Amino acid sequence: MGDDHKSGARKEAQSRADSAGEAPFCFGDELELNGFDGLPFSSRYYELLAQRRTLPVWGLRRTFDDALVRAQLLLVCAHAHAGGSTQIPQWCAESCLSVRFRHGTVACTQAGGRRAVDLTLRVADEMDVNVGHEVGYSVGRETCCCSDTVLRYCTDDVLLREMMSDPFLEHYGVIIVDQAHQRTVSTDLLLGLLKDILAHRPELRVVVLAAPPLADNLRSHFRGAPIIGLESPSSVLPEVVHSGGGKDYFFSALRLVLEIHRTKEDGDVVVFLASEEEVHCASSILQKEGTRLGAHLGRLIPAVLGLSREGPGRPPDERGTRGKSRRAFLTSGHGEDLWWPVESVNFVVDCGVQKKMVYNPRIRANSEVLQSISRCQAELRRKLCGPAGKCFCLYADDGQLPARRSPRILESNITATVLFLKRMEIGGLGQCEFIDRPDPEGLMQALEELDYLAALDDDGNLSEIGVVMSEIPLEPQLAKALLASCEFDCVSEMLTVAAMLSAPNCFVEPPTGRTLEAWQCRRKFQHHEGDHFTLINVYSAFDRSRKDPHFSAEKWCRDNFLDHSALQTAESIRAELTDTLNRIELPVSEPAFGTRSNAANLKRALLAGFFMQIARDVDGSGNYLILAHKHVAQVHPQSGYGPRPGELGLPEWVLFHEYTLAGNNFMRVVTEISPQVFIQTVPLYFFSNLPRSESKDILQHMLDPHATAGARKADGHVDESGGGQSADRCAVQ
Numbered sequence: 001m002g003d004d005h006k007s008g009a010r011k012e013a014q015s016r017a018d019s020a021g022e023a024p025f026c027f028g029d030e031l032e033l034n035g036f037d038g039l040p041f042s043s044r045y046y047e048l049l050a051q052r053r054t055l056p057v058w059g060l061r062r063t064f065d066d067a068l069v070r071a072q073l074l075l076v077c078a079h080a081h082a083g084g085s086t087q088i089p090q091w092c093a094e095s096c097l098s099v100r101f102r103h104g105t106v107a108c109t110q111a112g113g114r115r116a117v118d119l120t121l122r123v124a125d126e127m128d129v130n131v132g133h134e135v136g137y138s139v140g141r142e143t144c145c146c147s148d149t150v151l152r153y154c155t156d157d158v159l160l161r162e163m164m165s166d167p168f169l170e171h172y173g174v175i176i177v178d179q180a181h182q183r184t185v186s187t188d189l190l191l192g193l194l195k196d197i198l199a200h201r202p203e204l205r206v207v208v209l210a211a212p213p214l215a216d217n218l219r220s221h222f223r224g225a226p227i228i229g230l231e232s233p234s235s236v237l238p239e240v241v242h243s244g245g246g247k248d249y250f251f252s253a254l255r256l257v258l259e260i261h262r263t264k265e266d267g268d269v270v271v272f273l274a275s276e277e278e279v280h281c282a283s284s285i286l287q288k289e290g291t292r293l294g295a296h297l298g299r300l301i302p303a304v305l306g307l308s309r310e311g312p313g314r315p316p317d318e319r320g321t322r323g324k325s326r327r328a329f330l331t332s333g334h335g336e337d338l339w340w341p342v343e344s345v346n347f348v349v350d351c352g353v354q355k356k357m358v359y360n361p362r363i364r365a366n367s368e369v370l371q372s373i374s375r376c377q378a379e380l381r382r383k384l385c386g387p388a389g390k391c392f393c394l395y396a397d398d399g400q401l402p403a404r405r406s407p408r409i410l411e412s413n414i415t416a417t418v419l420f421l422k423r424m425e426i427g428g429l430g431q432c433e434f435i436d437r438p439d440p441e442g443l444m445q446a447l448e449e450l451d452y453l454a455a456l457d458d459d460g461n462l463s464e465i466g467v468v469m470s471e472i473p474l475e476p477q478l479a480k481a482l483l484a485s486c487e488f489d490c491v492s493e494m495l496t497v498a499a500m501l502s503a504p505n506c507f508v509e510p511p512t513g514r515t516l517e518a519w520q521c522r523r524k525f526q527h528h529e530g531d532h533f534t535l536i537n538v539y540s541a542f543d544r545s546r547k548d549p550h551f552s553a554e555k556w557c558r559d560n561f562l563d564h565s566a567l568q569t570a571e572s573i574r575a576e577l578t579d580t581l582n583r584i585e586l587p588v589s590e591p592a593f594g595t596r597s598n599a600a601n602l603k604r605a606l607l608a609g610f611f612m613q614i615a616r617d618v619d620g621s622g623n624y625l626i627l628a629h630k631h632v633a634q635v636h637p638q639s640g641y642g643p644r645p646g647e648l649g650l651p652e653w654v655l656f657h658e659y660t661l662a663g664n665n666f667m668r669v670v671t672e673i674s675p676q677v678f679i680q681t682v683p684l685y686f687f688s689n690l691p692r693s694e695s696k697d698i699l700q701h702m703l704d705p706h707a708t709a710g711a712r713k714a715d716g717h718v719d720e721s722g723g724g725q726s727a728d729r730c731a732v733q
Contacts, residue, residue: 035097036127036134036150045128052126055083060228061091067226068095068174072198073206075222078230080336080380084209085110085178086123092174092207093127093151103173103203106151109159111179111187113139116153120144123151141572156186160193160420161473167427168197174205180218181210181376183407183435189417191221192432193424211336211380217404221435238348238382238389242397249351249394250278254285256349256392257328261293261300267346268327270384272336274370275355279304279330286328298324305331336380348385350378352395358411360661361445363629364612366413368662374405407436414438415446415476419455422462423470452612452686453480471584473576474498481609482577483586488601491581492591493536497606499574500535501657501669504566507638518561526640529599530654530671532606534640536593539574542567603655603673607681610655614678615667616695617652624667626659630691633659636666653678679703 032040052058057078067074068091078084089108096106110116116137124135136145138154145152156177163169175194180187194206210218212229219227243252250273257269273279283302290300329345333354352373357366375398382391395401409417421432450456453476455466462470465483472479478498485494500506510518525541527533545556557564581588592598615624615633624633633656635641641650651672658668679687679702687703690696 034128035094036129039128041128044125048126052083052087055087056230057083057087060230061087063228064088064091065095067228068092068205068207071226072202072204073194073208073222073225075219075225075227076207076209076230077212077227078209079383080211081383082230084230085119086126088207088209089119089151089153089176090123090127092176092205096150096173099173101150101173104171105149106174106176107159107169107172108151108153108176108178109156109187109190110153111156111182111184113142113155116155120153123153127151141576156184156190160186160190163193163429164420164423164427164470167424167429168200169204170201172204174207176207176209178209179211180208181405183405183409185409185412185414185417188407188409188435189420189432192434193429195222195433196429196431211376217435221433238385238387238391240382240391240393242393242395244394244396249353250274250282252394253349253351254282254289257286257300258289258293260347261290261297261326261328264297265346267385267389268329268344269347269349270329270331270345270381271349271351272373272381273330273332273351274353275332278355279332282330286330298326301325301327303327303329305329336377336384345385346389348381348389348391350381350391350393352378352393352401356411357660359413359442361413361439361442363626363631363659363661364413364445364449365631365659365661368660371406372401375401375403376405409434409438410436410442413446414442415449418443418446419450419462419466419470419476422450422456422466426462426467449612450476452683453477453609454683455480468584468586472580474502477609477612478502479609481605482581484608485602485605486581486586486589488605489589490592490598490601490605491587491589493593493598493602494605495574495577495581495588496536496539496570497532497602498577499570500539502573503570504563506535506538506563506566506570508561508563510561514561521560524560529603530641530651531639531669532602532657532671533599535669538562539567539570540593543571546571600677603671604677604681606655606671607673607678610657611678611682611686613656613659614673615654615656616698617650617654618694620650622650624654625693625695626667627690627693627695630693631659631661631665633665633667635670636668639668639670641670641672675699676702 034041034045060076060078064074064076076084076088085108089106092106092108096104108119110119116139120131120135120137124131127135129135132144133146133148135151136149136153137143138145138152138158140155140158159169159175162171169175177187177190177194180191191208198204198206208218208222246252253271253273257271260269271282273282283304286300286302290302293300327344350373353370354373355368355370358369359366372395378393378398378401385391417438424432447456447460450466453465453469455463455469455476457463457466465480468483469476469479472482474482478501482491482494482498485491507522508518525534525537527537541560542553542557542562545551546553554564556562557567578588612628613626614628615626617623618625618632622634624635625631626633635650635654641654653673653675654667654670655673656667656670660666660668675698679699687696687699
C-alpha cells in the first residue's frame with residue numbers, strides 16, 4: 001500500500017463526499033491530515049472509509065449534524081446493523097472537535113462491556129487513531145483511556161459511578177446512550193437522570209440510539225425531542241414460518257437445525273434459546289449429533305455466543321461458511337444485538353421465549369420465570385437472516401407476543417439503585433424521571449432494607465454509613481459487611497469474600513463421567529466453617545498458583561475444575577475494593593485467616609450485612625425455614641454442607657448469600673452461624689418485624705430469658721431496650 005494507493009483512495013473518497021454534499025471527513029489544513037492527532041491518514045483509513053459509506057446510517061449524516069446543533073436531545077431509531085453504534089459517536093466527536101471541545105468530550109454507553117471494547121477497537125481503526133489515546137474504553141474494572149481521549153465507550157454503570165463525583169457530567173459535551181431498547185436498570189436510571197442534567201446544562205447534547213420499532217413509552221418520555229428514523233435497508237422481509245413449539249421448543253429447535261443442515265442449503269443458522277443452560281446443552285447435543293451425520297453433508301459447528309456477564313461479544317473469527325461446513329450460532333436473551341456476520345446467516349430459529357430472574361420484594365428473592373419475547377425482539381431476530389433467508393418461529397403468531405420488552409427496573413432488586421439516588425440528592429441531582437416508575441412495593445422494600453442497614457437517618461436521608469456504602473462498588477448488604485469488617489479486624493478476608501461473591505461462579509460444571517473427580521478436587525478447598533471460608537481457600541490457592549513460576553495458573557484451574565476467568569475477575573474486583581478503602585481512608589487489617597478469632601470476627605462482619613438472610617433447619621433433615629418470610633429452602637448441592645461422604649454435616653442455623661425460587665428453592669453460599677451472635681448483631685427493629693415462628697421464639701428467649709412464655713405468646717415482640725445485650729452489639733449500625 002504505497003502513497004499512490006493512498007492518494008487515489010483519498011481522492012475517490014473525497015470525490016464521493018463532494019458529489020453527495022456530505023460533511024468533510026477530516027479537519028486538518030490538508031485533506032490527508034487527521035484532525036484528531038494531526039498525522040497523515042494511512043491507506044487503511046481510506047479502505048475503511050469506503051466500507052463506512054456503504055452503511056445504511058451513512059445517509060443520515062447531514063440530517064444528524066443539523067439536528068445535533070438545534071436540539072439538546074436527539075432520538076435515533078435504527079436497526080442493529082445500520083452502523084449507528086460506530087458512526088454516530090464519530091460524528092459527535094467531530095462535532096466536538098470543530099468547537100475545540102469547548103463543552104467537553106464524547107461518551108458512548110453500552111449495556112455490555114465486551115460490546116464496548118469491540119466498538120472501541122473498530123472505531124479507533126476507522127478514525128485512524130490509537131486505542132487508549134483518542135479513542136478509549138472504561139469497562140467495569142478495566143480502563144483504557146487517557147487525558148487525550150475524545151471518544152470513550154463505557155458501560156452505563158461506569159458513567160453512573162462517575163456521576164457520584166461529577167453529578168452534572170461536566171467533562172462531556174455529548175453523551176450517547178446506545179441500546180436504549182434493552183431497558184436495563186442502569187440504562188433507565190441514566191436516561192432518567194440525564195433529563196435533569198439537561199435542564200442544568202443547556203450546552204450538553206444527548207443522543208439516544210434504539211432499535212426500531214421505538215417503544216411508544218420511550219417516545220413519550222422524550223416528548224418534543226426530534227426523532228431520526230432509519231428503516232431496514234431491505235423492503236423484502238425473509239420468509240417466516242410459524243409453528244407451535246410448546247413445552248418441547250428446545251428439542252424442536254435442535255431438530256430444525258439438523259433438518260436445515262440435511263437440506264445442504266447454503267448459510268449459517270442462528271438459534272435463539274431461552275437460557276444460558278439451554279445454550280450449553282444445545283451445543284453439547286449438536287456437537288454429538290454433528291459427528292453422526294454423513295461426511296457428505298459437511299461439518300456442523302455449534303458456536304456459543306453472548307453468555308459472558310460482561311455482555312455479548314463478537315462471533316468466532318471464521319468468515320462465512322467455509323466449504324461444506326455450517327455454523328450454528330447459539331444464543332439467548334439479547335442476542336439480537338450481537339456482532340453478527342449477517343452476510344453468512346440464512347436461517348434463524350427463534351423459540352420465542354426467555355428465562356428471566358424476576359425479583360419478589362416480599363421475600364427478597366429472585367424467581368425464575370419463562371416469558372415470551374417482545375414483538376420488537378422478534379422483528380430484530382428475523383432481520384438477521386436477510387430477505388433471502390428463512391425464519392422459523394416456534395410460536396403460533398406474533399399476536400401472542402407482548403408489544404414491548406419488559407423493563408428490568410420493574411423486575412429487579414432496586415436497593416442499590418435507591419442508594420445511588422440518595423447519593424445523587426447530596427450532589428444536587430435529586431430528580432430522576434423514570435420511563436417506567438419502579439413498583440411501589442419494590443421501592444418501599446428497598447428503603448426499608450437501607451434503613452435496616454443503617455444507611456438512612458431518621459429523616460430518610462443518607463447517614464454517614466450510607467454515604468460510605470455508596471462509595472463502595474458492591475451491593476448494599478455486601479458493602480455493609482465490608483464496612484463492619486473494618487471494626488472486626490478481618491478486612492483482608494472480607495475483601496476476598498466480597499470479590500468472590502461479586503465475580504462469576506468459580507466452580508466449573510464437570511463434564512459427564514468426571515463428577516466424582518470434580519467433587520474430590522472441591523473437597524481440597526472445603527473449610528469446616530462454611531462456604532464463605534471455602535471461597536477464601538479457593539482464592540488463596542489460586543493466588544499462590546499464579547505467583548509460582550513453576551505452575552501455569554490456567555492449567556491449575558483446569559485441573560481443579562475452576563474457572564480461570566472468574567478468578568481473574570475476582571482478583572480485579574479485590575484490587576479495586578482495596579483501592580476504594582484506601583481512598584476513603586478506611587483501615588485494612590493484616591490477614592489472620594485460619595485463627596479462631598478471625599473466623600468469629602468474619603462471621604460477625606457477615607452478619608452485619610446479611611442478618612436478613614438467616615435460616616434454621618427445623619427438622620434436622622435439611623429443610624431450612626427462612627426467618628424473614630418463613631419459606632422453606634434447601635442448601636444448594638454445590639455447598640460444602642450436604643449428604644456426600646466427607647462433606648460437612650448440616651448445621652442448625654445458617655447465613656446464606658442468595659436464595660432463588662427455582663427448582664428446590666436453593667440457598668447458595670451457606671455458612672453456619674451462632675444464634676447468640678445473631679441476636680447480638682441484628683437490629684432490634686428488624687427482629688421485632690420478623691413473622692412469628694418457633695425459630696423466632698427460640699431467639700426471643702435467648703434475648704430475654706426472663707420473659708414469660710405468656711408474654712412472648714401474646715405479641716412476639718422484642719423489648720426495644722435490648723436489655724444487657726445492647727453493649728455487645730455491632731457498632732456499625
